[in-house]
Amino acid sequence: MRSLVELCTLCGLCPCPKIAADLMEAKSRYIDREGLSLAVRILTDVPRLARLCETFPKLINALTSNKAVGFLLRKVAHIHPKRQLIKIPEQNFFQWTAQKGLTSRRDNSHNVAYFAGCSAGYLFPQIGQATVEVLEHNGVNVYVPPQECCGMPHLVEGDRNTTLRRVQANMGNLLESLQAGDDLVCSCPTCGYLMKVLLKERAYYSEAYQRSVNAGEDELKVPKSPQGRTRFKVLKKSMYKDILTDDGYFSSLDPMNRIDLAEHLFDAGEYLARLHSDGRLDTRFAHIPERMVYFAPCHQREQKIGSPYPDLLTLIPGITIERVEGMYCCGMGGNFGYKTGFHEKSLELGSSLMDKIRELAPQSIITDCMSCRLQFNHALPYPVFHPMEILARGYLNRRNSLSRTDSGE
Numbered sequence: 001m002r003s004l005v006e007l008c009t010l011c012g013l014c015p016c017p018k019i020a021a022d023l024m025e026a027k028s029r030y031i032d033r034e035g036l037s038l039a040v041r042i043l044t045d046v047p048r049l050a051r052l053c054e055t056f057p058k059l060i061n062a063l064t065s066n067k068a069v070g071f072l073l074r075k076v077a078h079i080h081p082k083r084q085l086i087k088i089p090e091q092n093f094f095q096w097t098a099q100k101g102l103t104s105r106r107d108n109s110h111n112v113a114y115f116a117g118c119s120a121g122y123l124f125p126q127i128g129q130a131t132v133e134v135l136e137h138n139g140v141n142v143y144v145p146p147q148e149c150c151g152m153p154h155l156v157e158g159d160r161n162t163t164l165r166r167v168q169a170n171m172g173n174l175l176e177s178l179q180a181g182d183d184l185v186c187s188c189p190t191c192g193y194l195m196k197v198l199l200k201e202r203a204y205y206s207e208a209y210q211r212s213v214n215a216g217e218d219e220l221k222v223p224k225s226p227q228g229r230t231r232f233k234v235l236k237k238s239m240y241k242d243i244l245t246d247d248g249y250f251s252s253l254d255p256m257n258r259i260d261l262a263e264h265l266f267d268a269g270e271y272l273a274r275l276h277s278d279g280r281l282d283t284r285f286a287h288i289p290e291r292m293v294y295f296a297p298c299h300q301r302e303q304k305i306g307s308p309y310p311d312l313l314t315l316i317p318g319i320t321i322e323r324v325e326g327m328y329c330c331g332m333g334g335n336f337g338y339k340t341g342f343h344e345k346s347l348e349l350g351s352s353l354m355d356k357i358r359e360l361a362p363q364s365i366i367t368d369c370m371s372c373r374l375q376f377n378h379a380l381p382y383p384v385f386h387p388m389e390i391l392a393r394g395y396l397n398r399r400n401s402l403s404r405t406d407s408g409e
Contacts, residue, residue: 001026007345009333010156012193012302017201024249027158036159039078043335044153050088050122080343084378086123093121093128097144102132104143105180111143112271113177115170115195117188118149119370120386127370130392131187131268137395138275138282143182145173150191153334155198155249167199168253171261178264187268187388189369190334193299199250200262206246206255220244267300269308269368269387276312286397288390289318293362293382295353297369298329309368309387316394322360328353332375347379354379366390 008023042049079085093116097103105111112135120128132142151166174184174195186192203209204222213232215221220240221232235244246255266274275281294310313321331349336342357365357380364383365376373384 002030005030006341008156009336010152011298011329011333012197013298013327013329021201021248024155024158027156028160028249029158031158032160036157037078038076039339040157040159042077043079043338044157044159045149046118046122046153047149050092050118077338078340079338080340083338083343086374088122089125091125093125094144096125096129097132100132102142102144103146105145105177105182106141106143109141111141111177111180111182112185113143113145113174113182115147115150115174115184115186115188115191115265116144117186117191118153119188119190121147124370124373124386127187127386127388130386130388131185133392134272134388134395135185137392138272138280143177145177147173150188150194152190152194155194156334156336160249164250164252167194167250170195171199171253171257174261174265175257178260183271184261184265185268185271186265187368187386189267189297189300189303190371192265192267193302196262196265196267196303199253199258202244202246202248202251203255203258203262205244208254208256209259212256267303267305267308267368269312270305272312272391273308276315281312282395283315284398285316285391285394286400287318288316288394288397290363291320291322292364292366292390293322293324293357293360294387295324295328295330295357295365295367295372297367297372300368301327309366313366313387313390316390319390321366322362324353324356324360326356328356330369330372330375332371334371337371337375337378346375350375350379357382 005027116128148166151163154162218237220235224231331346337346376384
């Protein structure tokens with residue numbers, strides 16, 4: 001069991017969610033008994049690590065580029081010697097948003113509360129910036145509320161207390177925005193998977209939810225669709241009451257709050273697709289004559305929202321998007337691929353996907369998962385982008401073209 005637990009990255013591909021739930025419960029009990037190692041604490045707390053690097057950027061970069069110090073850091077954090085250490089940007093996304101005044105809600109206006117997550121927040125701020133630019137270009141007021149790590153890195157390591165604390169904090173901030181009338185959007189599929197899928201698991205079986213949908217005395221009402229409370233599968237409570245209960249990982253948190261957040265949070269691609277279907281998306285993109293491969297990551301597929309990004313990207317003239325079809329996984333599993341004991345396994349897990357992309361031989365790769373981006377950067381020679389970066393490029397190129405035309409160039 002311990003060996004199996006250490007191999008689970010919570011990718012979501014198990015056909016039965018109970019498998020992953022039991023593995024995470026087992027891992028949490030091991031950690032309750034043994035505590036977290038220093039290596040795990042270093043790798044999982046991205047915000048703290050990023051703040052340290054931003055405080056002493058030149059010193060940190062000098063130390064990590066030094067072979068002797070780099071070797072020591074890898075040994076302490078149990079990072080495989082073949083993995084390239086991530087260089088933390090000197091300015092993170094949240095500092096950029098503070099400078100732009102996006103950390104305060106605009107009263108008397110419709111806002112989008114944007115949850116960036118750690119990847120776009122600290123490691124790849126250009127993704128968060130691109131998301132803001134695309135939304136603002138389409139007339140959306142963007143508000144970046146206070147936010148912590150979504151909790152997934154702590155969940156997969158068995159750190160139950162930190163996971164629940166961070167989920168509770170984010171849930172409170174996002175629901176406050178929802179109650180103020182904001183739309184909720186995130187650009188990281190892993191954050192979305194935790195908040196849209198894992199968080200609400202078994203919450204529909206809670207007494208609070210059953211009361212809210214007027215279930216009868218011997219009824220359990222379960223929604224037939226992820227959103228909406230109008231169509232239900234009705235089960236006999238007397239038969240299922242001891243099986244279908246709200247006793248999952250997040251059962252200590254208010255079930256109605258969990259459901260509200262899960263049902264109202266949009267993936268950024270999903271949100272743009274809605275704007276497009278309503279005729280509110282600016283489709284006047286500049287010409288981008290490139291052939292790109294799009295890979296839908298595991299956590300995006302498990303949200304059951306379709307594949308909005310390829311459809312959006314094909315609106316750009318000149319671009320060719322080839323989708324990687326099939327249930328592939330890159331194998332990275334967040335920070336798991338960095339671990340000495342998991343590095344080779346992560347490459348083995350992702351080998352069929354890498355072979356498929358090499359076969360397609362694109363000019364670049366597009367994926368919304370930054371864990372996949374790190375794996376692609378390690379294993380393949382092609383540049384990797386988030387879909388929002390490509391959409392932002394299409395808008396920027398068009399603005400630049402119009403600017404040159406206006407200036408008579």
